[in-house]
Amino acid sequence: MSDAAAVPVGRADSQVEPQTDYDERLLLAQRTDAEINEAVLKPMLRTGKGFWALVAVLSGIIVWGLYAWSYLIQWGLGTTGKNRPVYWTLFITTFVFWIGISHAGTMISAVLRLLKADWRRPITRGAEAMTAFALMVAGLYPLIHLGRVWKAYWMIPYPNNRFMWPNFQSPLMWDLVAITTYLVSSTLYLYLALIPDLAMARDHTRGWRHRLYRVFALGWRGTEAEWHKLMRALAIFSVAIIPIFLSVHSIVSWDFAVTIQPRWHSTIFAPYFVMGAVYSGLSALAAILIIVRRGMRLQEFLRSEHFDALGKLIMVAGMGWTYFWFAGFIVEWYGNEPVVRALISQEVSGRLAPLFYLQMSANLIPIVLLALRKVRTTPAFLLATVLLVNVGMYTERLLIVIGSLQRNDIPFNWGTYRPTWVEISIVAMTFAGFALLYTLFSRIVPYVPVWEIKEGRLRYTMRRIGRLLVPTAADID
Amino acid sequence: MVRDVNTLIETKGDLPRWAMVVDLDRCTGCQACVVACHAENNVPVAGETSAAYGRWLHWIIVQRYWEGQYPNVKARFNPVMCQQCTEAPCEPVCPVFATYHNPEGLNAQIYNRCIGTRFCGNACPYKARTFNWFTPEFPEPLTEQLNPDVTVRTRGIMEKCTFCVQRIRRVEMATAAEGRRPTDGEIQPACVQTCPPSALVFGDLHDPDSRVSQLARSRRSFRLLAELGTDPAVVYLKGGETNV
Amino acid sequence: MSDTIRLIALLSDATQTAGAIDELHALGVADSKIVVMSGVPYPERALGRHTEWLTLPWIVVAGAIGGFVFGLFLAVISPHLYRLDIGGHPPAAFAPAAVIVFVFTMMATIVSTFLGVLWEMDFPRFGRAPYHNLVTDGNLAVLIEIPADLQAKSRAIIEAHHGRHIGEPEWISL
Numbered sequence: 001m002s003d004a005a006a007v008p009v010g011r012a013d014s015q016v017e018p019q020t021d022y023d024e025r026l027l028l029a030q031r032t033d034a035e036i037n038e039a040v041l042k043p044m045l046r047t048g049k050g051f052w053a054l055v056a057v058l059s060g061i062i063v064w065g066l067y068a069w070s071y072l073i074q075w076g077l078g079t080t081g082k083n084r085p086v087y088w089t090l091f092i093t094t095f096v097f098w099i100g101i102s103h104a105g106t107m108i109s110a111v112l113r114l115l116k117a118d119w120r121r122p123i124t125r126g127a128e129a130m131t132a133f134a135l136m137v138a139g140l141y142p143l144i145h146l147g148r149v150w151k152a153y154w155m156i157p158y159p160n161n162r163f164m165w166p167n168f169q170s171p172l173m174w175d176l177v178a179i180t181t182y183l184v185s186s187t188l189y190l191y192l193a194l195i196p197d198l199a200m201a202r203d204h205t206r207g208w209r210h211r212l213y214r215v216f217a218l219g220w221r222g223t224e225a226e227w228h229k230l231m232r233a234l235a236i237f238s239v240a241i242i243p244i245f246l247s248v249h250s251i252v253s254w255d256f257a258v259t260i261q262p263r264w265h266s267t268i269f270a271p272y273f274v275m276g277a278v279y280s281g282l283s284a285l286a287a288i289l290i291i292v293r294r295g296m297r298l299q300e301f302l303r304s305e306h307f308d309a310l311g312k313l314i315m316v317a318g319m320g321w322t323y324f325w326f327a328g329f330i331v332e333w334y335g336n337e338p339v340v341r342a343l344i345s346q347e348v349s350g351r352l353a354p355l356f357y358l359q360m361s362a363n364l365i366p367i368v369l370l371a372l373r374k375v376r377t378t379p380a381f382l383l384a385t386v387l388l389v390n391v392g393m394y395t396e397r398l399l400i401v402i403g404s405l406q407r408n409d410i411p412f413n414w415g416t417y418r419p420t421w422v423e424i425s426i427v428a429m430t431f432a433g434f435a436l437l438y439t440l441f442s443r444i445v446p447y448v449p450v451w452e453i454k455e456g457r458l459r460y461t462m463r464r465i466g467r468l469l470v471p472t473a474a475d476i477d
Numbered sequence: 478m479v480r481d482v483n484t485l486i487e488t489k490g491d492l493p494r495w496a497m498v499v500d501l502d503r504c505t506g507c508q509a510c511v512v513a514c515h516a517e518n519n520v521p522v523a524g525e526t527s528a529a530y531g532r533w534l535h536w537i538i539v540q541r542y543w544e545g546q547y548p549n550v551k552a553r554f555n556p557v558m559c560q561q562c563t564e565a566p567c568e569p570v571c572p573v574f575a576t577y578h579n580p581e582g583l584n585a586q587i588y589n590r591c592i593g594t595r596f597c598g599n600a601c602p603y604k605a606r607t608f609n610w611f612t613p614e615f616p617e618p619l620t621e622q623l624n625p626d627v628t629v630r631t632r633g634i635m636e637k638c639t640f641c642v643q644r645i646r647r648v649e650m651a652t653a654a655e656g657r658r659p660t661d662g663e664i665q666p667a668c669v670q671t672c673p674p675s676a677l678v679f680g681d682l683h684d685p686d687s688r689v690s691q692l693a694r695s696r697r698s699f700r701l702l703a704e705l706g707t708d709p710a711v712v713y714l715k716g717g718e719t720n721v
Numbered sequence: 722m723s724d725t726i727r728l729i730a731l732l733s734d735a736t737q738t739a740g741a742i743d744e745l746h747a748l749g750v751a752d753s754k755i756v757v758m759s760g761v762p763y764p765e766r767a768l769g770r771h772t773e774w775l776t777l778p779w780i781v782v783a784g785a786i787g788g789f790v791f792g793l794f795l796a797v798i799s800p801h802l803y804r805l806d807i808g809g810h811p812p813a814a815f816a817p818a819a820v821i822v823f824v825f826t827m828m829a830t831i832v833s834t835f836l837g838v839l840w841e842m843d844f845p846r847f848g849r850a851p852y853h854n855l856v857t858d859g860n861l862a863v864l865i866e867i868p869a870d871l872q873a874k875s876r877a878i879i880e881a882h883h884g885r886h887i888g889e890p891e892w893i894s895l
Contacts, residue, residue, distance in 0.1 A: 076611040078527070145595075147595065148592045148634065154592055261602075412541075412557075413603075
């Protein structure tokens with residue numbers, strides 16, 4: 001049944017009934033719809049000790065982070081490591097990182113839907129959830145890094161008796177609007193595609209879950225008219241959300257690029273950041289899928305074909321990132337402007353050299369590794385590779401935000417930076433917050449989009465071409 | 478050379494364009510201007526460790542560079558304050574308009590509007606802006622010395638040199654009450670007033686006879702980072718080898 | 722005047738369903754009286770029924786235009802109402818205004834798509850409705866509203882196409 005010489009994959013975990021061949025195609029599996037429903041609902045309903053332990057640990061980190069944040073508000077931003085000229089440090093770095101992570105979801109659910117790539121089917125919901133939660137977490141940072149967060153509402157345009165209005169020429173305002181738009185869009189997209197599965201869950205559960213799904217399924221019955229309208233709305237969403245996703249990270253990049261800070265004032269920033277976001281986001285998605293697949297025993301639905309395709313896409317994104325990085329670097333290096341030279345030398349041979357070489361190796365080695373099928377289809381290898389990508393991309397943001405601010409036009413104003421426990425605690429809090437949201441999501445909502453898989457199964461048959469038996473996808477919409 | 482105020486900024490009627498001239502050939506690096514600014518504008522003291530980490534709060538700072546090797550070492554002094562750029566890169570980036578261009582050409586900082594994003598601090602190429610990292614403390618009896626004309630800022634607010642706008646306003650109001658315009662030299666920011674060798678001169682660039690205008694036309698004049706196009710209102714003079 | 726009754730039946734295949742529906746059409750049952758419920762979206766016209774025109778695209782366009790106008794107001798007009806000068810830039814310029822206008826247009830497009838589709842589907846619609854719990858287990862439920870005298874013939878058609886669980890629909894509260 002496989003379309004290539006199957007690489008035997010060792011599975012050390014205990015088998016879930018029935019036997020699922022990891023290398024077989026999901027959309028051709030011999031399972032009834034009822035069995036698929038059951039297979040999706042079971043891990044959702046089961047919450048073992050491991051789950052509660054995880055929730056407890058994450059909640060602990062979040063509580064500690066909230067304490068650090070209240071400490072920050074109480075005592076001021078001096079409790080962080082920021083100084084002059086490094087006014088933006090870990091908070092903005094992690095902000096950019098999370099926005100980057102959020103781009104993977106749209107890539108998978110919208111772009112691949114339009115391209116009719118069927119391997120997206122079991123992962124769209126997990127990807128969209130990642131987008132929504134990454135944006136929620138990222139949206140905290142513009143508040144956290146404010147000097148006077150209690151006045152943050154002044155960024156909202158409301159008529160007031162002081163005749164004060166926010167400045168729409170400021171990239172921070174563009175950030176506010178764009179991130180809100182993207183968050184609203186991805187949440188609505190996630191929800192809309194979820195409705196038929198909530199109806200399925202409503203029909204198969206009892207108790208508080210049944211009541212919860214009843215409310216959010218909005219009375220869905222699955223009539224032809226309902227499907228027709230839903231499919232049309234999803235098509236419009238898929239098209240509309242792509243410009244949004246391209247614009248959000250471009251706008252975030254313009255936070256840096258519109259200043260005349262050397263190395264920031266670069267026109268390549270917008271596509272460079274978008275490409276970096278796709279690269280790091282898809283890598284984070286792969287990591288999350290591998291972990292969830294293991295933790296929720298979704299081996300039936302997340303098979304080697306999915307990770308194979310995802311790995312190839314990550315590799316292509318990585319090559320794109322490398323191209324944009326190089327396009328920016330060669331122009332800076334060649335121009336030989338004194339401040340830019342100082343910035344490059346601090347990275348290549350100065351105090352920041354360890355971080356720089358970490359960034360380059362952690363971003364480039366995975367591209368090579370992902371060319372190997374063995375890496376792509378072995379969960380453990382793939383997890384290590386994509387985590388390396390995330391480390392590299394986080395370091396890249398560190399160097400762009402913090403590294404560049406350390407040098408500027410007047411050498412008297414050169415500076416340095418050291419993080420403090422407040423910053424690290426708050427960053428850890430957001431990572432834990434994301435993980436907690438995701439964990440709870442996986443237990444409250446069917447993680448795998450069941451109706452999309454069933455729809456995909458409608459399309460797939462086996463066809464004979466000469467001596468070959470090939471899986472064939474029908475070109476129905 | 479200094480060019481006229483950019484026509485994008487509407488100067489109503491014949492409003493003055495305030496500017497400062499810093500004569501580097503006269504500056505001795507005594508830092509009296511720094512102290513005077515602290516006193517006049519309620520600028521807190523950051524302390525030695527904070528200052529070493531780059532968190533000093535001086536609105537005007539005397540940048541000191543060492544040139545050469547012993548025994549031919551020379552110290553160069555460069556007093557730098559907010560350059561009050563005509564095309565300030567810090568102004569468009571503030572999301573709440575806490576900094577804007579007022580009709581007299583000053584880059585105004587509205588303390589109680591600032592929410593502390595520090596975007597302006599990143600955008601300023603002179604890094605002339607400082608930030609209140611902590612709530613400033615004025616140990617007794619320094620509280621007796623606070624200037625009632627200037628707000629005392631709390632933590633989370635960006636601040637910078639304003640050309641002592643409170644002094645400008647005070648003189649303008651007083652002379653308006655007398656029915657005349659301020660004469661050249663009547664308005665003096667704290668640093669200008671204090672400078673012992675009179676290295677700092679302040680005045681109206683729109684008045685061609687003011688001392689500032691005459692000095693700005695000198696062949697010794699240059700401006701900091703002029704190639705960036707920020708069109709600053711602070712003109713530096715440097716010509717001879719008097720600064721040894 | 723004969724009573725109208727409702728019948729529901731479960732079929733397991735698109736071809737069977739389409740065949741049954743064709744024969745029901747031949748029997749004189751109007752298309753608007755037939756409802757097919759499934760757990761999977763079938764392509765349009767796969768079940769032999771006409772598709773309705775949607776007002777959704779118009780709602781989306783209207784929303785997008787509304788967002789565009791609002792963004793234009795915020796970015797271009799409001800800086801002149803609350804006038805503050807910025808060094809080196811006019812109060813409203815093309816590039817920053819374009820960003821704001823674009824984002825608000827897209828926001829309005831998305832929100833109007835979502836609200837539009839809910840409005841067009843008449844959601845949320847709680848309360849009792851004829852439904853069958855096994856729909857999501859891979860069955861197609863055909864619900865027909867017919868005059869009582871056609872009941873026997875309809876049953877026969879459905880049974881001929883391997884329909885199961887034929888009977889009065891259960892009014893399940895959704």
